[in-house]
Structures are given as structure tokens and as C-alpha cells.
Amino acid sequence: MLLLRFVLILLLIGSGVCFAAYALTRNTRYLRWGWTVLKVALATALGFFGILFLERVL
Secondary structure: OHHHHHHHHHHHHHHHHHHHHHHHHOOHHHHHHHHHHHHHHHHHHHHHHHHHHHHHHO
16 A cells, blocks of 8 residues: 555656646647646546545445
């Protein structure tokens, strides 16, 4: 669980860095990468909370 939290935090930081790079350069490549990384981070968060939910139920 600690590893999953660490990966989630890194993904969110990476997404923020991509959005900041887009704001500075106006290069749409960084915006696409930022959205992709953010989607992966949200999927990881849903998986993390799903595991927590299943641990409580079972």
C-alpha cells in the first residue's frame, strides 16, 4: 500500500509539472501528457480505494 501511495503521489506531481510546462511554453504536447498522466493517476487512485473498500468488506 505504501508503494501504491508513493506511485500515486509521483503521478500527481508529474501531471502538475506537465501542466506547468504547458503554461510556460504553450506547447500542446505537454498538455496532452499532463491529461494522460492525470487519467492514469485517477485510475490508480480508484484502484487504491477499491482495494481499501474490499479489505473492509471482506
